[in-house]
Amino acid sequence: MTTTSSGPLLECRQLGRVYADGQHQLAVLKDVNFSIAAGELMAIVGSSGSGKSTLLHILGGLDKPTSGEVLFRNEVISRWSSNKLADWRNRELGFIYQFHHLLPEFTALENVAMPLWIAGKQRTMALEQAEHWLAKVGLANRQHHRPSELSGGERQRVAIARALVNKPAMVLADEPTGNLDTTTANQVFDLMLQLNAELDTAFVIVTHDQTLAAKLPRTLHLQHGQLVTATVDAD
Numbered sequence: 671m672t673t674t675s676s677g678p679l680l681e682c683r684q685l686g687r688v689y690a691d692g693q694h695q696l697a698v699l700k701d702v703n704f705s706i707a708a709g710e711l712m713a714i715v716g717s718s719g720s721g722k723s724t725l726l727h728i729l730g731g732l733d734k735p736t737s738g739e740v741l742f743r744n745e746v747i748s749r750w751s752s753n754k755l756a757d758w759r760n761r762e763l764g765f766i767y768q769f770h771h772l773l774p775e776f777t778a779l780e781n782v783a784m785p786l787w788i789a790g791k792q793r794t795m796a797l798e799q800a801e802h803w804l805a806k807v808g809l810a811n812r813q814h815h816r817p818s819e820l821s822g823g824e825r826q827r828v829a830i831a832r833a834l835v836n837k838p839a840m841v842l843a844d845e846p847t848g849n850l851d852t853t854t855a856n857q858v859f860d861l862m863l864q865l866n867a868e869l870d871t872a873f874v875i876v877t878h879d880q881t882l883a884a885k886l887p888r889t890l891h892l893q894h895g896q897l898v899t900a901t902v903d904a905d
């Protein structure tokens with residue numbers, strides 16, 4: 671899906687998130703400012719508790735900032751209703767989690783087709799598209815296996831195919847390789863890099879692994895809820 675308006679795909683302006691717990695207030699994100707361009711690939715790194723997941727949830731409209739705003743194609747999403755946000759997420763976003771969140775009673779093919787069925791696509795057409803995406807992630811020969819019959823790396827590949835089947839503008843991945851051994855984590859990361867190069871889909875990948883993050887052209891570092899550096903490596 672291409673950007674119809676000029677400017678960044680997504681923009682965070684003076685983003686803040688405070689959790690209130692009785693008399694205590696915990697400022698988890700403080701004055702976070704950055705943009706994501708269409709098709710961009712970036713990592714968000716930071717130590718445990720630095721606010722990475724909170725930021726990703728806000729980018730995906732799953733949580734609202736307590737100050738500042740998030741704009742998607744110049745529209746302030748933090749003001750949208752939950753119905754509008756849900757519709758936007760289905761059309762424009764894909765999610766990948768540390769634990770695959772695949773439905774255990776469905777095959778890999780059906781899991782990938784699920785977002786299309788939910789969007790009202792005809793069954794055969796949805797299965798054809800799911801087959802295409804499973805082939806793209808290297809699982810053409812595992813279509814009819816259930817998640818329990820797949821390896822951890824294969825399950826994450828299915829999760830990647832499921833995140834992409836709706837051709838989203840942006841994929842948000844929260845520790846997608848956090849549950850995998852180093853070799854498999856590298857393979858899954860490389861797959862996301864390859865898909866990003868092929869597609870017009872931005873990838874925002876939260877990881878605690880600096881070595882994996884270093885493979886990406888841009889890394890945002892969160893420290894105690896603040897962005898400390900934003901690097902862009904020149905080619």
Ligand SMILES: Nc1ncnc2c1ncn2[C@@H]1O[C@H](COP(=O)(O)OP(=O)(O)OP(=O)(O)O)[C@@H](O)[C@H]1O
Pocket residue numbers: 689691696698716717718719720721722723724725878
């Ligand atoms: N619903 C909540 N209520 C109160 N505090 C919360 C809530 N969710 C998160 N926090 C706190 O916000 C801080 C940031 O949490 P977050 O999950 O965003 O960090 P993170 O960088 O993703 O950590 P990790 O790498 O361990 O997953 C933590 O101190 C956490 O305890």
